[in-house]
Amino acid sequence: MTVVFACVDADTLGGVQQVTHTLAQGLAERGHEVHVVGLRRARSPFRYVDRPRYHHHVISRGEPANRLARARADRRLRRLLGELGPGYAVMTSPSAVIRVRGLLPARLRPIGQYHGSYDHARGCWHLASIRKHYPELDQAVFLSEDDAWRFAEHALLPNARALPNPLARWPETMSALDAPRVLGVGRLEGVKRFDRLISAFARSGAPEPWELHLIGDGAERERLRAHAEREGVAGRVVLRGPVPAAELPAEYLGASVLGLTSEHEGLPVVLLESAAHGVPSVAFDVSGGVRAAGQVLVPPGDVDAFAAELRRLVDAVEERRRLGADARARAEAFRLDHVLDGWERLFAHVSR
Structure with missing residues (x-):
C-alpha cells in the first residue's frame, strides 16, 4: 500500500x-x-x-x-x-x-x-x-x-x-553510568528551556568533575553560554553543537543522567533513546508522553525540585543503575x- x-x-x-x-x-x-x-x-x-x-x-x-x-x-x-x-x-x-x-x-x-x-x-x-x-x-x-x-x-x-x-534503533550496549556527565539533547531554542537545566545543574551542587553537556544548536546558544557564566558553572557547561544521528549512541553511552526541562513536549524521542541506553532521566512532568517514557518526574518549572533530584542521582551510582535498568525495560514498548x-x-x- x-x-x-x-x-x-x-x-x-x-x-x-x-x-x-x-x-x-x-x-x-x-x-x-x-x-x-x-x-x-x-x-x-x-x-x-x-x-x-x-x-x-x-x-x-x-x-x-x-x-x-x-x-x-x-x-x-x-x-x-x-x-x-x-x-x-x-x-x-x-x-x-x-x-x-x-x-x-x-x-x-x-x-x-x-x-x-x-x-x-x-x-x-x-x-x-x-x-x-x-x-x-x-x-x-x-x-x-x-x-x-x-x-x-x-x-x-x-x-x-x-x-x-x-526508537529508530535498539542499542545492544547500556551505559556504565560511571561517567561524571549530565546530558541535555535538543534544539537550543526557547521552548526547550535549557537555561533551567543549567540552573538546576548549578543549584544541584554536583561536585567536580561532573559536567553538563548540551548537544544541539540554535538561536539560544550564546544566551545559554552567558547564563552558565551567571550561574557560576561556565567551565562545566559544554555546548557541543549538533551531533550527527549516527554518533548520538556514543553520547548516551558516555552519560550518567539525562535532563529534560522543556516548556512542553509530546513524547520526546530523547527520553526514549536515553532509556534504551539505560540512562536514567529527570524531567518536568509536562505531558502524558513524558509520563509514559520518563522516570524521575518533578512539577513543571520547579527548578529547585529538579536540582534536588539531579543531585540525588549524581550522588548514588546504584540508584542510577536501578533506574537505568528500569528505563531500558520500559523502552522495550517503543x-x-x-x-x-x-x-x-x-x-x-x-x-x-
Whole structure:
C-alpha cells in the first residue's frame, strides 16, 4: 500500500521530522510504498536516514509569499498526490492538515497526527484547529493514551487513537553510568528551556568533575553560554553543537543522567533513546508522553525540585543503575517493530 507523510517542513532538526523519517524507513522496509512530503524546504536540512528506501519530495523552496505562489505550490502537491496509488496520507500537524486535506484524492485516506500534548494544544491555537479539522479525518493519532483520552473527552474527537513515537534503533550496549556527565539533547531554542537545566545543574551542587553537556544548536546558544557564566558553572557547561544521528549512541553511552526541562513536549524521542541506553532521566512532568517514557518526574518549572533530584542521582551510582535498568525495560514498548505493528493495525482499522 501507499503511505504518505506530509510535513510543513520535513527536514529541519526536530522530533517531528526524526519520527517521520524513522516511520517512513521502517514501513518502506516492510514493503510499502512510502513518500515523505515537505511542504517547504528547510533552511538547514538535516539528514536522518543514510540510505532511504522511501521517496522524498519538497514542494516549495520556502513559505509561498502570496496567493499566486501558494496556488502554484498547491497544484504541484495535488499533481504529486494524484499520481500515487491507494493508501493513507498521514498529516503530521494541524498546519499540515489545513494545507493538505483538501488536496487529497479520495483513494488516500486522511489521518491526522499531533506531536504535542493536550495541555500544549489548549494553550495555543492548536486545540481549536484540531476541534475543527480532525473530526472529519478517518483517524486522529496522539502520542499517549492519556493525551488521546483527553482529546477525545475535551475536544470531542470520535476518532482519537494513541500511537507512540518509535526508537529508530535498539542499542545492544547500556551505559556504565560511571561517567561524571549530565546530558541535555535538543534544539537550543526557547521552548526547550535549557537555561533551567543549567540552573538546576548549578543549584544541584554536583561536585567536580561532573559536567553538563548540551548537544544541539540554535538561536539560544550564546544566551545559554552567558547564563552558565551567571550561574557560576561556565567551565562545566559544554555546548557541543549538533551531533550527527549516527554518533548520538556514543553520547548516551558516555552519560550518567539525562535532563529534560522543556516548556512542553509530546513524547520526546530523547527520553526514549536515553532509556534504551539505560540512562536514567529527570524531567518536568509536562505531558502524558513524558509520563509514559520518563522516570524521575518533578512539577513543571520547579527548578529547585529538579536540582534536588539531579543531585540525588549524581550522588548514588546504584540508584542510577536501578533506574537505568528500569528505563531500558520500559523502552522495550517503543521499539520500532512494535510501533510499526501499531501503524499497520491502524491502517487495517481505517480500511474496515
